[in-house]
Amino acid sequence: MKTINKISIFALAAALTLSTSGCSGFLDEDLKKDLAPDNTYTSTYGFEVGATGLYAWARAEFSTWDNDGAFTHSQACPYEALQVATDIVVAAHKDGSLLPFENLSYTTSQAYVESYWKWAYGLISSANELLEYSEHDDVKWDADTDKIFYQATARFFRAYAYRYLVYLYGDVTYVDKVETSFKIDFTRTPKTEVLQHMIDDLTFAAEYLPANPDNVEVGKLTKWAALHLLSEVYLMADKNQEAANTAKEVINSNYFQLMSSRFGKAIEEPGDVFSDMFKENNQNRTSGNKETIWVMQLEYNTTGGGTLYEDWTKRAWVPKYWNIDGFTLADSLGGRGLAQIVPIKWWVNGDNFYDATDIRNSEYNIKRNWYCNDPSSDKYGQKAEITDETWEIGNLCPTITKFFYGKTDENASYEGNNKDRMKFRLAETYLLLAEASINLGDTQTAADAINVVRERSGASKINAGQATIDFLLDERIRELVGEELRRFTLVRTGKLLERTKKYNTVSGPKMDEHHALWPIPQSIIDSNTGAEYPQNPGYSK
Incomplete structure (x- = not known):
């Protein structure tokens, strides 16, 4: 309650x-x-x-x-x-x-x-x-x-x-x-x-x-x-x-x-432990989560929680797997996703973007293996292959599991994503310290702050020479993708134009400096x- x-x-x-x-x-x-x-x-x-x-x-x-x-x-x-x-x-x-x-x-x-x-x-x-x-x-x-x-x-x-x-x-x-x-x-x-x-x-x-x-x-x-x-x-x-x-x-x-x-x-x-933070009811301090600093109360059908349409993030990230023969809606697969956005391959499938031991890249946190789950289908239990086409149209692609939440026990086509949302958590505070330290030229302090976050995930430590703004922005993807408002982070660090042109083949060619701001x-x-x-x-x- x-x-x-x-x-x-x-x-x-x-x-x-x-x-x-x-x-x-x-x-x-x-x-x-x-x-x-x-x-x-x-x-x-x-x-x-x-x-x-x-x-x-x-x-x-x-x-x-x-x-x-x-x-x-x-x-x-x-x-x-x-x-x-x-x-x-x-x-x-x-x-x-x-x-x-x-x-x-x-x-x-x-x-x-x-x-x-x-x-x-x-x-x-x-x-x-x-x-x-x-x-x-x-x-x-x-x-x-x-x-x-x-x-x-x-x-x-x-x-x-x-x-x-x-x-x-x-x-x-x-x-x-x-x-x-x-x-x-x-x-x-x-x-x-x-x-x-x-x-x-x-x-x-x-x-x-x-x-x-x-x-x-x-x-x-x-x-x-x-x-x-x-x-x-x-x-x-x-x-x-x-x-x-x-x-x-x-x-x-x-x-x-x-x-x-x-x-x-x-x-x-x-x-x-990383996937635990995003399980329903695990966001607040009362669940034992001592990492969260402020949690926005968005749980649906609960006094003081969110309304049906206040957070559609699940629908944004979860693919339309249910659109593929052999699948049916399931809470365990994220519910009724719409794939309004899909991850760009350079990071989610990029070579060496995650260390082999980094739990943030585990199947519990990025779902890459999809198995047909409709018991009435002759494809039940078979692995569905991710192709360029299924990725492009959002039917099947790797996806972060932070927003898996379907409420299919109540409504298989449930619209919202309303579980409580961690707005500020300590991992980001460390990364803010790292950003400030890089700007100050204190790369050792920056590396130390980043390493605290990486150590929890099982990733290898970096040295001071590796503590750059671009490495930090990559680390924020590994740790905070989907949670942070990426536009804000890139605007603040002055990297919106450079990194969008480098990694985004849809928006990058059209972007110039004035796009750092929206119009009045x-x-x-x-x-x-x-x-x-x-x-x-x-x-x-």
Whole structure:
């Protein structure tokens, strides 16, 4: 049972963004009366309701369709749009909402160009509203520390939302208060200023969020989640020493450890410790997983969990094996995948990309052997061969098993992937330390950090001379593929163009430097009639 209550998430999130929506008819009268900010933000309980709305809005970052959630992109592939046109995957499903992002033909009015903007500013407006009401003198707080705790939560989520905006659009408007009047003269704030605001927010959050992860409810933030994200933001701001120091603070906190022995619900089943982390119900600290720093609660059909359409990552990675004669849908094969993306061969089948002893390359973590599973077929038990054709169209190819989860016992064609999602885990903190150290020229510290991660997987150690940005980016694939937003990582390291051209034969030939940013949504430019709002270079209407 989750402990973060859902509390009518759609209504809540809508209510908390009312004052900045500019749409007086957005909510019905009962909702305005019952959940309006003036009525909600009067007590500690009201701020807990508001904070629940922030969590709900944040976990809708990849939401595909409206299913009583806080936000929806209303398209099938928002997550995949941040993975294609990089060095790891190409589109197999040929979904019409995804292809423009793979072939780099997206426009200033394209679906995700607009919806990620709206998602991020919706979260920001809700955070700003909570912050503003927290300063009212008539709030009845249960404890003296409540006010600053909820402010820390709101400031974390505000920085979290700006992370998306800065990566995707560059210079964006920084808003830190509720706009009570209609405003049409926004300007773009330089990226460096926005990053500094994010640093300030996360520094504040780290100071006032709880320190002991064993004393918070499942899925709630701690100071270590704020510091992990702060380390990444320092890297974005080219403050590498600060990034290294912050990553070390998380690593040395003694609250977290890389999992090195089997644990959780599948401990008696075939597998290894890496695959254990991705088994259903093994993501949270309560399962014995001491590696996770922040887990987004997405488990379906559970109070405080996700909705049916909030995370389709399984459908993205799992092949359409069920489309091949001799197969039937099975939870053990990942459920009903759609192969919206398939891995590029250079890494998943590349010679020497994984050490022979690296468990991240085991059959438990990358499925390469597919056996017909339909008992009614005369092919039952036979191995199905992966060919160039089956790979290209997504019917059969090697796939990571991180997102295997089908719920076929309830519904064989179950749409979602809703198991809890590890957003931050300690292995990535080590790799953030390595990145900062490489940037500082301290390749020995970088190698040491990378080796901690490799040692857990059974891979051989590297020396300081091997600790380069390209090796680190390869290591992030081995460790974090599917978890990280690859576009963000490559943009931050300045490697998007180089590595996409090198490894991606679909997007690479079409990519140039301006594709490091998406365009500003045209609707924003058109409605901002009181001031110029320049478009990003390389884009027009």
